[in-house]
């Protein structure tokens with residue numbers, strides 16, 4: 001994480017900077033960050049697979065009649081279904097437009113940091129006749145967990161590295177604010193699996209833009225190490241599915257640690 005570069009303990013500096021150098025407090029930071037709060041939703045899960053078209057972690061994915069189970073480019077094995085998310089349900093839950101269809105993320109756990117090679121993310125339009133698959137072909141498949149509900153987090157805050165984009169609108173020293181946020185758990189983006197909110201970047205933000213319109217992608221779903229699935233992205237990393245706020249089918253999977 002970024003260090004604290006404040007020259008603390010040197011009281012003479014306070015005079016030099018005058019009133020602008022007013023010390024930050026939790027209540028002041030809460031007030032400063034209010035415009036940037038986002039709601040997020042934590043999935044509530046039941047152990048066991050559900051219907052083939054439901055939202056779930058692991059388990060049997062919805063596959064249209066002519067689909068085949070995606071294989072890993074690296075080891076050629078069938079990949080784990082990490083997440084299947086009904087975007088209509090996600091839209092309803094988050095009261096935001098997440099698009100429609102079934103989002104599916106497949107992933108094969110390798111040490112490789114190139115998430116493109118051992119993952120497959122797609123948006124599927126379910127047809128009328130899904131394949132009937134009794135047993136997962138994935139070696140050592142993770143236990144299936146059906147998403148049965150969502151718990152609201154009312155105020156998720158941006159990672160300190162994302163605050164700099166709001167520098168012109170924030171009336172305090174942005175580096176002081178970032179340092180305060182970094183050392184105060186309340187103001188850090190929540191870890192764990194969640195829908196929407198702000199991504200808990202392990203280092204700094206690495207935001208990609210939409211291939212179609214160039215708009216910055218936003219967090220659709222965060223998938224964390226050792227949360228609903230017993231997998232780890234690098235060493236305690238976090239993964240995300242990002243989405244264009246305009247083009248809901250422009251989706252991107254990445255992880256970092």
Ligand SMILES: [Zn+2]
Nearest residue numbers: 072074075108
């Ligand atoms: Zn593989």
Ligand SMILES: [Zn+2]
Nearest residue numbers: 210213244247
């Ligand atoms: Zn776009």
